[in-house]
Amino acid sequence: MNIIKTAIPGVLIIEPKVFGDERGFFLESWSAKTFRDAGLDLAFVQDNHSRSSRGVLRGMHYQRPNPQGKLVRVTAGAVYDVAVDMRASSPTFGKWVGVELSAANKRMLWVPEGMAHGFLCLEDGTDFLYKCTSPYDPANEHSLLWSDPEVGIEWPLGDIMPQLSAKDVAGKPLKEAVTFP
Structure with a gap:
């Protein structure tokens, strides 16, 4: 696999080896040994799968x-996936990185602990999968405001009017958000 560093240390784009022929393709989306050999010694406890329509924006969530920590990928459709550094002591605190993940490009994104995470669905019927290092804990979930001008995420909205949950509409701007040390 090919690992691409981003502007936020620890947030990584992962391109798996894809073997294809006229029948289709095969890829290994997770192997503890392969990831460990690449320096990512991860233990996952939960898998999640969401399906969304074009224009659905989910995020920016963190606990x-x-x-x-989340290893995310798309198996149908496409998203613009974003991670924001919520670690107050980090030199990249409040900075964001975004990448398109799609069924076509087969890329994955590793979003380590301490990041707010979210995505904008670019196509109808988008299936988004993520492996998590800790269970979902709704009592300790927080939402960073997806449109906070201080963070300045450049969502590729084009003619899309984002569809948001009530929780995401009520997200906190960075200056009011719960952060990590």
Whole structure:
């Protein structure tokens, strides 16, 4: 696999080896040994799968305490996936990185603990899968405001009017958000 570093240390784009022929393709989306050999010694406790329509924006979510690391990918459709550094002591605190993940490009994104995470669905019928290092803990979930001008995420909205949950509409701007040390 090919691992691409991003502007936020620890957030990684992962391109798996894809073997294809006229019948289709095969890829290994997770192997503890392969990831460990690449320096990512991860233990996952939960898998999640969501399906969304074009224009659905989910995020920017994180848990504190009980933070989750997430290995995310798309198996149908496409998203613009974003991670924001919520670690107050980090030199990249409040900075964001975004990448398109799609069924076509087969890329994955590793979002380590201490990040807010979210995505904008770019196509109808998008299936988004993620492996998590900690269980979902709704009592300790927080939402960073997806449109906070201080963070300045450049969502590729084009003609899309984002569809948001009530929780995401009520997200906190960075200056009011719960952060990590």
